[in-house]
Amino acid sequence: MADNRVVVYKGPGEVAVEPIDYPKLEVPEDVARAMGMSKEAPHAVILKIVSTNICGSDQHMVRGRTTAPVGQTLGHEITGEVVEKGNDVQFVDIGDICSVPFNIACGRCRNCNEGKTGICLNVNPARAGSAYGYVDMGGWIGGQAEYVMVPFADFNLLKFPDRDQALEKILDLTMLSDIFPTGYHGAYSAGVTTGSTVYVAGAGPVGLAAAYSAHLLGAAVVIVGDLNEERLAQARSFGCETVNVGEDTPLEEQIADIVGEPEVDCAVDAVGFEASGHGRGAQEAPATVLNAIQTVTRAGGRLGIPGLYVTGDPGASDPDAQEGTLKIRFGLGWAKSHVFFTGQCPVKRYNRGLMMSILHDKAHIADAVNATVISLDDAPQGYKDFDKGAAKKFVLNPHGMIPNA
DSSP: OOOOEEEEEEETTTTEEEOOOOOOOOOOHHHHHHHHHBBTTTEEEEEEOOOOOOOOHHHHHHHOSSSSOTOOOOOOOEEEEEEEEETTTOOOOOOOOOEOOBOOOOSSSSHTTTTTGGGGGOSSSSSOOOBBHHHHHHHSSSSSSSSSESSSSHHHHHOHHHHHHHHHHHHHHHHGTTHHHHHHHHHHOOOOTTEEEEEEEOHHHOOOOOHHHHHHTTOOOEEEEEOOHHHHHHHTTTTOOETTTTTOOOOHHHHHHHHHOOOOEEEEEEEEETTTTTTTTBBTTTTTTHHHHHHHHHEEEEEEOOOOOOOOOOOOOHHHHHHOOOOOOOOHHHHHOOEEESSSSOGGGGGGHHHHHHHHOOOOOHHTTTTTOOOGGGHHHHHHHHHHTOOOOEOOTTSSSTTOO
16 A cells, blocks of 8 residues: 655656655566666665645656656655664764765765766666666656655765754755756866856756855855746846846847956856757857857856756757757857866765855855745645746745744
């Protein structure tokens, strides 16, 4: 009998909360067989979910813009309380509240030992790198649920030092599983530092987190571009300049009006493959942002690209884009000696430092992304609102553990 529930993809535009078996201390059968590991997972824990968030990456699947099958469980932004642990878990105890990096990592392979936990070699037969509740990521059950299993717990979990403090700051701490480190990674890998001028494409939660992180890193001016005025207003709420790329005025002219020249020191792509063209009435054009950030970044600048790009997009407008082949002005980037940083954020590289910034009141990321608490049962409506462009980061509260929610 099922005594757990999880959010499930039911087809384009539709999700549902469905019963599922309570998790076991076991890795997925396909992972165990292909990777030559035991199915039993004494290195794992079961978490009672305290908070779990809806992510823009989930939204790509729900729109039908990936190869996710109907029945795909969802959710990779997880914070939870340990309620069961295997006999090989040494440093995490029952009752600890922990953040779960969305990257599933073994802590044993070459890439993990080099700090590249976003591309672990031992947790996904299909490719390097894995995540909870995501297409082509190894079949791990998603965390938009009541309970979830986390493998290699001693390596993966970030334990909060004080339970009461963690619950008090849970709306900030819940962002450590993905969007705060991902946004920070985008800004950091773009070279943002004291006095930088920065352009962030996209005012969704990751873009807002990148813009907020650019301020933490000392940027002089942070400019956020989007089509959605509500989201641009959210960016302005914590000190960003904004440009509406749906207007006919070219992006470089709008930037020049702010910083006095048509270029910035560095840029972040927080949009990804479902990008729209710029200007009034523009249609989807997946290389738009990649080309725009090359255009507006100075020679010698760096480009952080945490926005998601995929190898399979059945909803793309042309056959090339359906397999992730885009018309990028790489010659422009080469001529300007740009440095490109792409790929999943290695969350463990940043999450502890960002946790300390939250616990000591140096970072208030929940306010920046407009964290909004809803119940697990309200997840389907949350997905619909998010898809319509709501300037909110939806946080699911499966067990009513979020104070004052």
